[in-house]
Amino acid sequence: MVGxxxxxxxxxxxxxxxxxxxxxxxxxxxxxxxxxLLVSDKEPGPELELALLSGRLWAGLAAEPGVGESVxxxxxxxxxxxxASEGLTALEGLAAAQRAAxxxxxxxxxxxxxxxxxYLAPGLAGGVLYPQDAQVMPALAAARLLRLARxxxxxxxxxxxxxxxxxxxxxxxxxxxxxxxxxxxxAVVNAAGTWGGEVAALAGVSLPVLPRRGFVLVTEPxxxxxxxxxxxxxxxxxxxxxxAALQTSPVVEGTAAGPVLIGASRERIGFDRSFSLPVTxxxxxxxxxLFPFLERVRALRAYQGFxxxxxxxxxxxxxxxxxxxxxxxxxxxxxxxxxxxxxxxLIAQVLTDRAPDLxxxxxxxxxxxxxxxxxxxTSAAxxxxxxEEGP
Amino acid sequence: xxxxxxxxxIGAGPAGLAATLAAAARxxxxxxxxxxxxxxxQFHRQPGAGLGARRTRALHHGWRTWExxxxxxxxxxAAGRVTHLADHHVWCVEGARGAxxxxxxxxxxxxxxxxxxxxxxxxxTGGYEKVLPFPGWTLPGVVTAGGAQAMLKGGLVLPGRTAVxxxxxxxxxxxxxxxxxxxxxxxxxxxSADPRAFVRHARVLxxxxxxxxxxxxxxxxxxxxxxxxxxxxxVVAAHGTGRLDAVTVxxxxxxxxxxxxxxxxxxxxxxxxxxxxxxxxxxAETLGCRLDxxxxxVDDEQRTDVPGVWAAGETTGIGGAALSLxxxxxxxxxxxxxLDSRAPEPGSYAEAAGAxxxxxxxxxxxxxxxxxxxxxxxxxxxxxxxxxxEEVSAAAVREAVDGLGAGDVRTVKLLTRAGMGxxxxxxxxxxxxxxxxxxxxPARRPFAxxxxxxxxxxEPDASP
Ligand SMILES: Cc1cc2nc3c(=O)[nH]c(=O)nc-3n(C[C@H](O)[C@H](O)[C@H](O)COP(=O)(O)OP(=O)(O)OC[C@H]3O[C@@H](n4cnc5c(N)ncnc54)[C@H](O)[C@@H]3O)c2cc1C
Ligand SMILES: Cc1cc2nc3c(=O)[nH]c(=O)nc-3n(C[C@H](O)[C@H](O)[C@H](O)COP(=O)(O)OP(=O)(O)OC[C@H]3O[C@@H](n4cnc5c(N)ncnc54)[C@H](O)[C@@H]3O)c2cc1C
Numbered sequence: 001m002v003g004x005x006x007x008x009x010x011x012x013x014x015x016x017x018x019x020x021x022x023x024x025x026x027x028x029x030x031x032x033x034x035x036x037l038l039v040s041d042k043e044p045g046p047e048l049e050l051a052l053l054s055g056r057l058w059a060g061l062a063a064e065p066g067v068g069e070s071v072x073x074x075x076x077x078x079x080x081x082x083x084a085s086e087g088l089t090a091l092e093g094l095a096a097a098q099r100a101a102x103x104x105x106x107x108x109x110x111x112x113x114x115x116x117x118x119y120l121a122p123g124l125a126g127g128v129l130y131p132q133d134a135q136v137m138p139a140l141a142a143a144r145l146l147r148l149a150r151x152x153x154x155x156x157x158x159x160x161x162x163x164x165x166x167x168x169x170x171x172x173x174x175x176x177x178x179x180x181x182x183x184x185x186x187a188v189v190n191a192a193g194t195w196g197g198e199v200a201a202l203a204g205v206s207l208p209v210l211p212r213r214g215f216v217l218v219t220e221p222x223x224x225x226x227x228x229x230x231x232x233x234x235x236x237x238x239x240x241x242x243x244a245a246l247q248t249s250p251v252v253e254g255t256a257a258g259p260v261l262i263g264a265s266r267e268r269i270g271f272d273r274s275f276s277l278p279v280t281x282x283x284x285x286x287x288x289x290l291f292p293f294l295e296r297v298r299a300l301r302a303y304q305g306f307x308x309x310x311x312x313x314x315x316x317x318x319x320x321x322x323x324x325x326x327x328x329x330x331x332x333x334x335x336x337x338x339x340x341x342x343x344x345x346l347i348a349q350v351l352t353d354r355a356p357d358l359x360x361x362x363x364x365x366x367x368x369x370x371x372x373x374x375x376x377x378t379s380a381a382x383x384x385x386x387x388e389e390g391p
Numbered sequence: 392x393x394x395x396x397x398x399x400x401i402g403a404g405p406a407g408l409a410a411t412l413a414a415a416a417r418x419x420x421x422x423x424x425x426x427x428x429x430x431x432x433q434f435h436r437q438p439g440a441g442l443g444a445r446r447t448r449a450l451h452h453g454w455r456t457w458e459x460x461x462x463x464x465x466x467x468x469a470a471g472r473v474t475h476l477a478d479h480h481v482w483c484v485e486g487a488r489g490a491x492x493x494x495x496x497x498x499x500x501x502x503x504x505x506x507x508x509x510x511x512x513x514x515x516t517g518g519y520e521k522v523l524p525f526p527g528w529t530l531p532g533v534v535t536a537g538g539a540q541a542m543l544k545g546g547l548v549l550p551g552r553t554a555v556x557x558x559x560x561x562x563x564x565x566x567x568x569x570x571x572x573x574x575x576x577x578x579x580x581x582x583s584a585d586p587r588a589f590v591r592h593a594r595v596l597x598x599x600x601x602x603x604x605x606x607x608x609x610x611x612x613x614x615x616x617x618x619x620x621x622x623x624x625x626v627v628a629a630h631g632t633g634r635l636d637a638v639t640v641x642x643x644x645x646x647x648x649x650x651x652x653x654x655x656x657x658x659x660x661x662x663x664x665x666x667x668x669x670x671x672x673x674x675a676e677t678l679g680c681r682l683d684x685x686x687x688x689v690d691d692e693q694r695t696d697v698p699g700v701w702a703a704g705e706t707t708g709i710g711g712a713a714l715s716l717x718x719x720x721x722x723x724x725x726x727x728x729x730l731d732s733r734a735p736e737p738g739s740y741a742e743a744a745g746a747x748x749x750x751x752x753x754x755x756x757x758x759x760x761x762x763x764x765x766x767x768x769x770x771x772x773x774x775x776x777x778x779x780x781e782e783v784s785a786a787a788v789r790e791a792v793d794g795l796g797a798g799d800v801r802t803v804k805l806l807t808r809a810g811m812g813x814x815x816x817x818x819x820x821x822x823x824x825x826x827x828x829x830x831x832x833p834a835r836r837p838f839a840x841x842x843x844x845x846x847x848x849x850e851p852d853a854s855p
Contacts, residue, residue, distance in 0.1 A: 023799075025797060031805045218811075284845075300838070
């Protein structure tokens, strides 16, 4: 997703872009996650600013002829609910801070919750409505944005793993090597998501991107019953958490195609692809607490993906001071779909030597201590190249 | 469930039954779980109780084998060594070495779940039919070969009065004969493979005089019913408004192209199509078992690479009822020995192992000769539906590949929804792979059956 957005905005900024991927379009985490474009789950700070910028850009793209439907863009809004009064106090505190940062956040009294979501469980303490939350279908969004970029002149090279980042004698980037030949360019953008650390290592720098596993449950197709993205207030705490242990508190959302998506769990256990019944059991339990009617609805499948995360939960966006010509746009964790447009836009600005709309200092790729031993340069074998599962 | 049986067998077809009998006879407590109302699997499918089943016997060959399995099972059940849980649909098996839990939904409603615990698991879930689309394949009146057979065996309903049987592979013969025996007029048997290709494997064939004799018996019975057999032919389209009323059949040249002017229209009201079978591997994959091609990988003793999990029969590869029986027996003997911390004595299963080796060799040849015809995808028109659950056309799949950069089944699925519906791509998987131009990759399906969220959410009842 992020690579597609970078290519689109770079092309529109007048650059000639080539998108190189070892797999097909959407073959990474983008095809194995969900497409929530959320501001509601972000605390004030640089990530929220990026989310607000991205939200405006998504809305702009969706308004272009044919684009909104083709990516299944829906500005449906999010509803965060609290089951008890302590949770509600914390939620309202967060909402107040978010409002100060430019987020629309409307408190909803307990007796009004069912006007918004008629099938919600009774007895909740209250909630906050976030009209700016939206959604897209991620794989379609990546494919369609790439198609827009290609119409504007970008080229797409799928099925080509980058095996080396080519450098000049002075150390500047001059392209990439693939088994199908070299591709020359004065700038290389690393948008390799969860594998961004490996691509950085090919350029001789460290970037500690790690996988954070998530499961999503998909139900049988249903008539529309869940109108917003609905989740319990603990979700925000989970997202910002540093704990490696399993966390759930799923977002429940209807999709244009009918199925309800319930996700996602968060665990840090490396690239473990084995199925976990206990994790999906937790997701089901929490979703049926929010929406009791789901008890009798069938889950058709579950899938998992690996979010790309950096230790401070902020992505790496911008030029790498260590290698001239190398840019990073990866590590967006559980928000890479939402943050893709802002990221692409900012990358296009710095690629064309313009001042970026946001201060990129918090996103500096070289902000982490050098962990070279863990990422032993170009010899780093790719520990995980198997395709993601996806819905 | 308070008992803790040694072995849970999932699937009561020839493989599961043979394993159950072999293990129970050696003192293992077995719980046999199967989705069908009665034991028997695909081959020995039983007519539903209450139907006038006078023809049952005529429809089953291998009747004596079936009687032996059925009576053996009844004896073990009576002696309390085996519990048979019919109408139990296993949606997930979890666990690891020595402690497994099979979760099964009950009965036709499938709204409640029970947990069956065991020290060892045998997966004997058989296979499902491979379906390839062609123009008109979604018309009412078009059924799968197995579907026609199941209707004959299970419900004793004749699917139509004038039938055409088409596709490729050895299943077409019993289906055509079964329909004709039951009184249908079989207008044609259309086989896309060239039987002369078998000549290249004369050595393997010569080692299986029984299989040749079986083929000859079918040929004789088809001749007696005056069924026209067309080899190197294919159904290029099914016709009808609202219902099937005819098919167009054409000859294929050596490159798999339709021979000019060879098209012929055959009136019929049912068409049974089969392109072979694919192994059911959902439960195995969720347990983490390695696959070998499309089937579950097993060793000499039918053990998978996950300790405590065995697999036998068509879940490991397609090869007919006799092969499933042999594999099931070996698995049952191995489980009995291994649960007792012994290696099975090779002598105890030498005969079954011999049969297994021969049958696997034979079916490898069948597989090669009876592959779908080359260029079949070219005959799938843009407006032909490929995924029925999500109503995805061939054009949409082609657009995802050519226009949007999809290169594999998974991405096509994400971009078109093909394979996301109720059947989870079991039906359209091979077709999508063919149109995408890539090998069919097994899709991981953590739930072998759709499971209500309320069931999934509950911890299974704690039992010892
Ligand atoms: C369960 C789950 C739910 C999620 N829900 C949401 C959500 O609701 N909203 C949201 O915004 N985000 C969500 N996410 C996160 C989101 O999916 C990711 O942040 C996002 O997809 C990352 O996009 P990306 O383009 O950076 O990475 P990817 O989509 O992984 O793309 C990276 C690409 O790089 C390629 N690549 C890697 N190495 C090489 C190489 N050496 N050479 C060539 N190509 C290479 C890969 O093949 C891949 O295609 C979720 C994630 C998960 C797992
Ligand atoms: C139309 C047709 C004609 C055939 N004709 C012949 C023939 O003439 N000669 C021959 O040798 N072979 C024939 N066969 C093949 C034969 O039926 C199979 O080889 C044989 O049945 C395979 O045995 P099995 O035990 O491996 O699997 P199966 O017989 O398929 O049994 C599998 C069992 O597992 C159960 N099961 C699957 N999944 C689950 C689950 N999740 N939960 C609970 N239960 C589950 C199913 O209900 C089924 O009862 C024919 C097959 C077909 C379809």
